Structure formats: structure tokens, C-alpha cells
Amino acid sequence: MPVARPRLSTVSGLLGVVLLLAGSYLGLFVAPPERHMGDVVRIVYVHVPSAWISMLCYTFAFGFAIASLWTRRPRWDHLTTAAVEVGIVLNVLLLVQGMLFARPTWGIWWTWADVRLVFSFLMFLLFAGVLALRAFVDDPARRGTWTAIATITAFVDVPLVYYCVRWWRSLHQMQSTPETMDAAMKLPMRINAFAVLFLAGWFIARRAELERRRQEIDEVAEPAAIPRAGSIAGTGVEA
Amino acid sequence: MAPEGVIIGGWSFVVAAYVVTAAGLVLYAWSLRSRLNKIQSRIGNHERDHG
Numbered sequence: 001m002p003v004a005r006p007r008l009s010t011v012s013g014l015l016g017v018v019l020l021l022a023g024s025y026l027g028l029f030v031a032p033p034e035r036h037m038g039d040v041v042r043i044v045y046v047h048v049p050s051a052w053i054s055m056l057c058y059t060f061a062f063g064f065a066i067a068s069l070w071t072r073r074p075r076w077d078h079l080t081t082a083a084v085e086v087g088i089v090l091n092v093l094l095l096v097q098g099m100l101f102a103r104p105t106w107g108i109w110w111t112w113a114d115v116r117l118v119f120s121f122l123m124f125l126l127f128a129g130v131l132a133l134r135a136f137v138d139d140p141a142r143r144g145t146w147t148a149i150a151t152i153t154a155f156v157d158v159p160l161v162y163y164c165v166r167w168w169r170s171l172h173q174m175q176s177t178p179e180t181m182d183a184a185m186k187l188p189m190r191i192n193a194f195a196v197l198f199l200a201g202w203f204i205a206r207r208a209e210l211e212r213r214r215q216e217i218d219e220v221a222e223p224a225a226i227p228r229a230g231s232i233a234g235t236g237v238e239a
Numbered sequence: 240m241a242p243e244g245v246i247i248g249g250w251s252f253v254v255a256a257y258v259v260t261a262a263g264l265v266l267y268a269w270s271l272r273s274r275l276n277k278i279q280s281r282i283g284n285h286e287r288d289h290g
Contacts, residue, residue, distance in 0.1 A: 013268075020264075024257060040249035043256040050260070086267075093263045100256045104249040199264060206271045213278045220285060 013202030016195050023191030031184050040104045041185075047097040049193040050090045051120075053200050055158050057087030058127060060204070062155040065148035074215060075208075077144035080151055081134065082207035084127050086200050091124045106171055115164040116172035123161050126154035140215055 027045030034041035061083035068076035098117070099109045112118060130150040137143040165174050178186055 028253070028257065036245055038246040038249060039253060040246050042253045046256055046260045089263060089267045093260055096259050096263075097256045100252045100259070104246055104252050203267065203271065206275065210271065210275050210278060213275070213282065217278060217281050217285060220289075 007205075009202045009205035012198045012205070016198030016200075016202060019191050019195035019198065023188045023195050026191065027188035031188050032182065034185075037105055040101065043097060043101040045188045045192050047094060047101055048189060049196040050094040050097060052193055053196040054087050054090035054094055054123075055162065056197070057083045057090060057200055057204070058123070058155060058158050061087060061127075061151050062158075065151035065155075068144055068148040069152075072141070072144070074140065074144065074212070077140075077147060078208040078211035078215070079204065080147055081131070081211050082204045084130050084147075084151060085207055086203045088124060088127050088131070089203070090196070090200065091120070091127065095120060095124065111171065114171045115168045116161065116170050119157060119161045119164050123154075123157045126157055127151075130154055140218070 023045065027042050031042065031045070033039045061080050064076050064080040064083055067073075068080055098120070103109050110117065130147060133150050134143055134147050137146055162175075164170065165172050181189070
């Protein structure tokens with residue numbers, strides 16, 4: 001009897017879950033409290049990995065969008081959409097975690113006067129706009145082109161989010177380096193970063209598969225569909 | 240007495256951050272699974288109806 005081999009994305013997802021459990025255990029119960037922030041610092045072990053991998057997903061989306069425009073293959077469009085959506089999920093998490101970190105450390109949940117916060121929120125809005133735009137375009141080729149162009153445009157904000165704390169005055173601290181962190185703090189941070197990376201890889205693979213199947217069924221079902229007013233059925237070409 | 244400038248407590252915020260993270264990831268995984276199942280059943284229905 002043939003034995004089904006687990007797919008790479010499933011292995012990635014399982015690895016992500018195991019690593020997230022291990023990293024969170026270390027972050028919550030083993031890592032020491034910080035000198036000034038005390039136990040509240042434990043939030044960074046989920047906040048920073050969410051931020052890193054969210055920006056990484058958007059960077060992947062940027063690369064996929066260029067490949068989509070270059071090759072016009074649907075596969076790149078599916079991957080662009082998947083990476084944007086997973087980036088948005090992590091972006092929302094990083095905003096909520098950030099507010100939960102800001103309240104006890106800064107005394108406020110949110111401020112519009114801080115560049116890092118505003119650019120992070122703008123990053124969410126821009127990429128959410130990509131998915132909203134996509135929902136309005138029926139023709140797959142045109143949808144792929146618009147998604148790619150919107151993704152490339154939205155990506156302009158990603159380097160701003162990363163570098164704004166160096167370029168402008170901000171309440172948000174600058175990026176830490178391995179040299180500025182205690183070894184006991186580095187470990188949960190790194191484990192959780194890889195955990196979120198593996199989970200994101202799994203999510204992107206599944207989301208791209210969903211998009212591929214959606215397009216397949218649309219293509220099969222389209223000849224039977226009633227043509228929209230002013231368009232030639234099945235072509236997406238306006239009459 | 241705690242030294243000045245040190246945050247004491249805050250565990251409720253820590254727990255909330257981890258719960259939100261876990262809930263967000265689980266909900267997204269569930270949403271993906273549910274959407275994939277839905278599209279799979281659409282494919283199944285279409286194949287049954289049109290051979």
C-alpha cells in the first residue's frame with residue numbers, strides 16, 4: 001500500500017507550531033525580566049517576530065509581483081496574493097501586540113505622533129487596499145496586473161517602517177542587535193522568528209493553492225455563466 | 240520597595256499579547272482550511288453536474 005508523503009508546506013506548518021510552543025515557553029517562563037521593563041518585555045518575543053515576518057511576507061509579495069508582471073504566469077499572481085494576505089494577518093497581530101506593549105511601557109495605547117506606529121498602520125491599509133482592489137477586477141489577466149502594480153506601489157512603505165526610527169525622532173525604540181541583547185533573550189526571539197517564518201510559509205502555500213483552485217473553477221464555470229452587460233462572455237474583453 | 244523607573248507587574252498585558260497571537264494564527268489557519276474545503280466542494284459539485 002503506498003504511503004502518502006507529507007507535503008513540504010505541512011512539514012513547515014508543523015515545525016512552526018512546535019517552535020512557537022517552545023519559543024513561547026522560553027519567552028514566558030525561562031527568559032529573565034528586563035532591567036527597566038520587567039516582565040512586560042516578554043511581549044517582544046511575539047511582537048518582533050510578527051513584525052519581521054510581516055515585512056518579509058510583503059517583500060516576498062513584492063518579488064512575486066515583479067515576477068507576475070514579467071512572466072504573466074498566474075502562479076506568481078497567486079503567490080503575490082497569498083504573501084500579501086499572510087503579511088496583513090501578521091501586520092494586524094503586530095499592531096495589536098504593539099498596543100499591548102505600549103500601554104504599560106509608554107502609558108498610552110496608541111499615538112498618531114509616532115512615525116513607526118503611523119507607517120505600520122499605513123502599511124496595513126496599503127496592502128489591505130491591494131486585496132480590496134483585487135476583489136473588484138473580474139478578468140484574471142487584468143486582476144493579476146493590477147494586483148502586481150498595487151503591491152509594488154504599497155511596498156514603498158515597507159522600508160519606511162523599518163528605517164523610520166533611525167531617520168526621525170520616535171517613541172519607538174531603534175532596532176536591537178544580538179550584541180545589545182542578553183543570550184537568554186536572544187534564544188526565544190530567534191526560535192519564535194523561525195516559528196512564524198515556517199507558519200507563514202505554510203500559510204502562503206495553502207493560500208496560493210486556494211487562489212489556484214479558485215481560478216480553475218472560475219475558468220471551468222465561466223462558459224456557462226451569464227455574460228455581464230457590455231462584455232464578451234469568457235474573455236473579459238469589453239464589447 | 241521596587242526601584243524607581245522599573246515596571247512592576249504587567250502580566251495581564253503579556254498574557255493578552257500571547258493569547259491574541261495564538262488566536263490570530265489559529266483563526267487564520269481555520270479560515271484557510273474552511274475556504275479550501277468550500278472550493279473543493281464546489282469543484283466536486285461541478286464535476287458531478289458536468290461529468
